[in-house]
Amino acid sequence: MSTAISLAGKTALITGGGRGIGKAIAHRYAEAGANVVIASRKAEVLETTAHELASLPGRVEPIACHVGRVDQLEALLARTNQVFGPVDILINNSGTNVGQGPSLQLSDDALLKTFEVNLLAAHRLCRLTVPSMIERGGGSVINVASIAGLRPQFESLAYSTSKAALIMATRLWAVEWGRHQVRVNAICPGLVETDFSQFFWKNEAFMARLEANQPIARVGKPDEISWIALYLGSNESQWTTGQCFVIDGGATAN
Ligand SMILES: NC(=O)c1ccc[n+]([C@@H]2O[C@H](COP(=O)([O-])OP(=O)(O)OC[C@H]3O[C@@H](n4cnc5c(N)ncnc54)[C@H](OP(=O)(O)O)[C@@H]3O)[C@@H](O)[C@H]2O)c1
Secondary structure, three states: OOOOOOOOOOEEEEEOOOOHHHHHHHHHHHHOOOEEEEEEOOHHHHHHHHHHOOOOOOOEEEEEOOOOOHHHHHHHHHHHHHHHOOOOEEEEOOOOOOOOOOHHHOOHHHHHHHHHHHHHHHHHHHHHHHHHHHHOOOEEEEEEOOHHHOOOOOOOHHHHHHHHHHHHHHHHHHHHHHHHOEEEEEEEEOOEOOOOOHHHHOOHHHHHHHHHHOOOOOOEOHHHHHHHHHHHHOHHHOOOOOOEEEEOOOHHHO
């Protein structure tokens, strides 16, 4: 009996797959044999990543897309279908945090933009991929949420509420689509060292608090989030749905 997880024959779509956590997942998936589309706004970043991963068993296709634009999401799916066929694993990983600051100063525009990228894009991508998963007998949706969706992140009204909504959407979709063998799970990382979170890990006072309170007292690495995504995309997790997997060095346990 092999203990290696294989994604051979599967097609995965990873938003925000050019860097950070999404790139680590793309690497893990291509290593496990999946064909992977990586999608985000910056074509040159995606192309560099696709080039770096080119020697792995799965193919990696970069497709530029702003996930807040319906026409670009439709074009993304059309191109994905053309290159690899229908999506088996959808990873809603692109995220934004505009509007960090005191709640009373948060503009309507910043709140709406955050929800457009962190929640609405996931809903739209499910609408574009899940019907075909249902027709073909199943699939896996993985939403990259955050521990900020489980407890308030200071002065992050837009971000925390959008991730809380994504966690609730995960459970709701899991309940709706379970009978079609479409599984939906969320990953909630703690502080991981990426461009996105540098506001926190470059802040000495914040890091001193983290080191005092978090059982494994350091920031995480993108690769440390990728393993749970590998499991959730694979057939090995076929009885796992509607769950939220917290990978945070124990931050929320304390
Ligand atoms: N790092 C952490 O501490 C942490 C903790 C908890 C949760 N998360 C979540 O993890 C996910 C990945 O973030 P990361 O930490 O890996 O940061 P990152 O390296 O900065 O990646 C963010 C990704 O999102 C993409 N993106 C942002 N806006 C987009 C848009 N409008 N359309 C398409 N793609 C867009 C970016 O690509 P382009 O700029 O090319 O568009 C980039 O690939 C996010 O959902 C974030 O909320 C991160």
